[in-house]
Amino acid sequence: MKKIAVIGTGYVGLVTGTCLASLGHKVTCVDIDEKRISSLQDGHCPLHEPGLSPLMQSNLLENRLQFTTVLEEAVQGAEAIFIAVGTPENKDGSADLSYVKNAIENLSLYINDGTLIIIKSTVPPGTNQKVRSWMQARSERTFHVVSNPEFLREGSALNDFFYGDRIVIGSTDSKAGQFLEEIYSKLKTPRLLTDPLSAEMIKYASNAFLATKISFINEISSICEKLGGDIEQVAQGMGMDSRIGEQFLRAGIGFGGSCFPKDTKALVQVAKETAHPFNLLSTVMDVNERQKNLLIEKALKRYGSLKGKNVAVLGLAFKPNTDDIRESPAVSLIQRLQQLEANPTAYDPVVKSIPFCPVSDSIHEVLTGADFAMICTEWSSICDLSLDVYETTMKRAVLFDGRNCYAPEDFEGRNIEYHSVGRQAYEGLRENKKTHKH
Numbered sequence: 045m046k047k048i049a050v051i052g053t054g055y056v057g058l059v060t061g062t063c064l065a066s067l068g069h070k071v072t073c074v075d076i077d078e079k080r081i082s083s084l085q086d087g088h089c090p091l092h093e094p095g096l097s098p099l100m101q102s103n104l105l106e107n108r109l110q111f112t113t114v115l116e117e118a119v120q121g122a123e124a125i126f127i128a129v130g131t132p133e134n135k136d137g138s139a140d141l142s143y144v145k146n147a148i149e150n151l152s153l154y155i156n157d158g159t160l161i162i163i164k165s166t167v168p169p170g171t172n173q174k175v176r177s178w179m180q181a182r183s184e185r186t187f188h189v190v191s192n193p194e195f196l197r198e199g200s201a202l203n204d205f206f207y208g209d210r211i212v213i214g215s216t217d218s219k220a221g222q223f224l225e226e227i228y229s230k231l232k233t234p235r236l237l238t239d240p241l242s243a244e245m246i247k248y249a250s251n252a253f254l255a256t257k258i259s260f261i262n263e264i265s266s267i268c269e270k271l272g273g274d275i276e277q278v279a280q281g282m283g284m285d286s287r288i289g290e291q292f293l294r295a296g297i298g299f300g301g302s303c304f305p306k307d308t309k310a311l312v313q314v315a316k317e318t319a320h321p322f323n324l325l326s327t328v329m330d331v332n333e334r335q336k337n338l339l340i341e342k343a344l345k346r347y348g349s350l351k352g353k354n355v356a357v358l359g360l361a362f363k364p365n366t367d368d369i370r371e372s373p374a375v376s377l378i379q380r381l382q383q384l385e386a387n388p389t390a391y392d393p394v395v396k397s398i399p400f401c402p403v404s405d406s407i408h409e410v411l412t413g414a415d416f417a418m419i420c421t422e423w424s425s426i427c428d429l430s431l432d433v434y435e436t437t438m439k440r441a442v443l444f445d446g447r448n449c450y451a452p453e454d455f456e457g458r459n460i461e462y463h464s465v466g467r468q469a470y471e472g473l474r475e476n477k478k479t480h481k482h
């Protein structure tokens with residue numbers, strides 16, 4: 045059992061703190077957000093993350109997990125301190141390290157000799173060195189800084205923590221690395237011990253590579269659409285090659301979330317600073333921007349103008365099983381619809397409101413009276429919806445599926461017009477074709 049402090053109770057801080065407590069450590073999580081901490085102290089989990097709330101509550105009951113706004117209290121006696129604050133993007137796309145710097149400067153007032161500082165936040169290569177110099181400028185204490193990037197995915201965060209593909213430990217000091225090994229000793233996850241800069245680069249490179257895979261399959265899907273192929277079959281066939289792998293080959297309306305968009309931009313900036321332009325990754329980002337507009341382009345082609353159209357937007361979260369709408373393709377789609385003077389109304393099973401668009405938790409309600417529907421998130425409540433519902437609730441059922449939730453053959457003999465990604469459109473029953481335009 046180690047005494048651990050976690051700074052930041054966002055997605056990463058809360059999951060890390062809760063899971064470390066479950067491994068038997070005594071963990072105190074600290075945040076500057078008083079409302080968040082007070083709610084956490086009352087046992088309310090602020091994130092919609094499967095399994096997190098009960099795990100957090102049982103650790104609170106067992107006294108292994110605590111929350112505070114008082115840094116001194118969290119750090120007192122702590123042998124290891126995880127930094128899990130945000131690293132949002134600056135205007136130029138580079139990573140904003142001000143939260144990390146601020147956390148380190150505050151920490152310098154309280155750390156004990158020999159404390160291990162562990163950087164969990166996603167930071168540009170070279171940050172470990174910066175953290176050391178920020179601390180040295182303010183404290184005479186001895187300390188070690190280890191880079192330990194986090195690879196969890198929202199929606200499957202607990203599974204990713206307990207059964208991840210790897211634990212990367214970047215350290216210049218073998219004893220510090222060994223101490224972190226002890227913290228994770230109950231996990232069977234493969235370890236990679238490396239230097240701090242390589243550890244930091246592993247995180248950026250992994251996200252950039254996955255984003256590239258998504259933009260690649262989205263490009264193939266556009267060509268398939270033009271030539272008449274089926275992207276789902278193509279992705280399946282590609283994924284059967286173990287060198288390629290089947291994951292992250294789902295074509296759709298692009299990647300969103302709090303990581304891929306920001307981390308790809310940050311890596312492009314890192315590369316720029318080394319005078320080596322990362323053209324490939326810049327294009328990955330351009331392809332993603334275009335992809336986010338795909339359903340709008342299809343609807344414009346279909347209707348000419350979207351002015352006055354009532355649109356049912358199905359799904360707001362950037363992916364299923366989370367309530368996170370950061371950089372969600374659904375949000376940019378809604379904003380674009382509004383620019384085009386359409387009237388979107390959204391459904392999401394967990395996101396209950398957003399400031400700029402009406403949201404309903406009834407899928408039937410948003411479909412009723414809609415001119416067409418657009419699927420943005422592949423929630424099971426959306427993918428499993430019977431096609432009868434579209435036929436019976438909509439004026440004339442027209443569906444733009446941005447996540448390929450349905451197969452085109454599901455629509456055979458149906459009174460539904462179906463447009464998806466990287467596959468041919470299904471125009472609905474013959475008699476409907478007469479009323480196809482406007």
Ligand SMILES: NC(=O)c1ccc[n+]([C@@H]2O[C@H](COP(=O)([O-])OP(=O)(O)OC[C@H]3O[C@@H](n4cnc5c(N)ncnc54)[C@H](O)[C@@H]3O)[C@@H](O)[C@H]2O)c1
Pocket residue numbers: 051052053054055056057074075076077080128129130131143146147150164165166167194195196197198302303
């Ligand atoms: N969200 C993910 O799925 C994920 C996965 C892997 C890595 N990451 C990385 O982890 C980091 C954190 O991500 P997140 O999504 O949890 O961020 P977040 O923005 O949701 O949460 C950060 C938290 O840190 C708190 N904070 C800021 N400064 C503080 C300070 N000085 N002292 C105490 N608390 C402070 C904020 O109040 C906030 O609650 C980022 O670098 C991100 O790129 C995120």
Ligand SMILES: O=c1ccn([C@@H]2O[C@H](COP(=O)(O)OP(=O)(O)O[C@H]3O[C@H](CO)[C@@H](O)[C@H](O)[C@H]3O)[C@@H](O)[C@H]2O)c(=O)[nH]1
Pocket residue numbers: 166194195196197198199251254258291292293294295296297298299300301302303304307362363
């Ligand atoms: O084949 C795919 C896979 C994903 N996506 C989209 O890509 C985005 C990101 O999805 P995912 O990676 O599953 O979720 P995140 O929670 O953002 O996780 C990513 O970002 C985290 C933060 O850095 C990392 O820790 C994870 O390893 C990395 O997968 C979402 O909008 C998905 O819809 C696709 O369009 N097609």
